[in-house]
Amino acid sequence: DADVTQTPRNRITKTGKRIMLECSQTKGHDRMYWYRQDPGLGLRLIYYSFDVKDINKGEISDGYSVSRQAQAKFSLSLESAIPNQTALYFCATSDTGPFQPQHFGDGTRLSIL
Amino acid sequence: DQQVKQNSPSLSVQEGRISILNCDYTNSMFDYFLWYKKYPAEGPTFLISISSIKDKNEDGRFTVFLNKSAKHLSLHIVPSQPGDSAVYFCAATWGAQGGSEKLVFGKGTKLTVNP
Numbered sequence: 519d520a521d522v523t524q525t526p527r528n529r530i531t532k533t534g535k536r537i538m539l540e541c542s543q544t545k546g547h548d549r550m551y552w553y554r555q556d557p558g559l560g561l562r563l564i565y566y567s568f569d570v571k572d573i574n575k576g577e578i579s580d581g582y583s584v585s586r587q588a589q590a591k592f593s594l595s596l597e598s599a600i601p602n603q604t605a606l607y608f609c610a611t612s613d614t615g616p617f618q619p620q621h622f623g624d625g626t627r628l629s630i631l
Numbered sequence: 632d633q634q635v636k637q638n639s640p641s642l643s644v645q646e647g648r649i650s651i652l653n654c655d656y657t658n659s660m661f662d663y664f665l666w667y668k669k670y671p672a673e674g675p676t677f678l679i680s681i682s683s684i685k686d687k688n689e690d691g692r693f694t695v696f697l698n699k700s701a702k703h704l705s706l707h708i709v710p711s712q713p714g715d716s717a718v719y720f721c722a723a724t725w726g727a728q729g730g731s732e733k734l735v736f737g738k739g740t741k742l743t744v745n746p
Contacts, residue, residue, distance in 0.1 A: 560735075560737050560738045561720070563733050619680055622676070
């Protein structure tokens with residue numbers, strides 16, 4: 519089983535719809551992250567959470583919200599999807615402590631028509 | 632304003648030869664650098680990292696070199712294998728001594744290793 523699981527893996531939806539992407543992890547890490555990747559670009563940070571009660575905006579948080587339901591679960595919501603939110607979305611986790619790398623799920627490909 | 636730059640979108644090498652992937656950064660606050668490898672339809676996989684107090688870190692066939700004065704790092708793969716064909720992302724962060732927070736990624740370099 520994957521350590522960082524994202525659901526769904528693919529989603530096609532329409533403009534204006536509310537969408538939730540889910541991430542769960544079995545690594546026992548406190549820190550979780552949501553990134554977005556667009557074609558030809560690197561990953562950009564949307565939101566991050568250092569524990570259940572700590573949520574922070576990243577570089578591109580407008581139009582997104584998150585919920586940290588438990589240590590192992592971190593969900594990303596698009597309240598009213600728009601076509602320029604079409605992208606590949608990645609969830610990641612990391613352990614607490616110095617120099618800890620982030621570990622990524624396999625991504626959710628989201629298309630908004 | 633791109634803080635982490637990978638200026639070569641692609642690189643092609645022969646199996647058995649050395650692959651050198653380059654990365655430049657502009658933010659002097661960065662103190663921890665990572666390389667990730669990404670296969671199609673999979674998430675990025677952590678490959679190797681280096682802190683700013685070092686200038687070299689080696690792990691098997693992979694070596695990362697850091698030149699702080701030039702704000703440049705490179706990943707060397709020796710010998711290159713066809714299974715190394717992937718997109719490689721350079722990433723950087725700051726405040727890593729207290730725990731890495733926000734990674735800033737380059738756009739990636741697609742490496743193709745030809746048999």
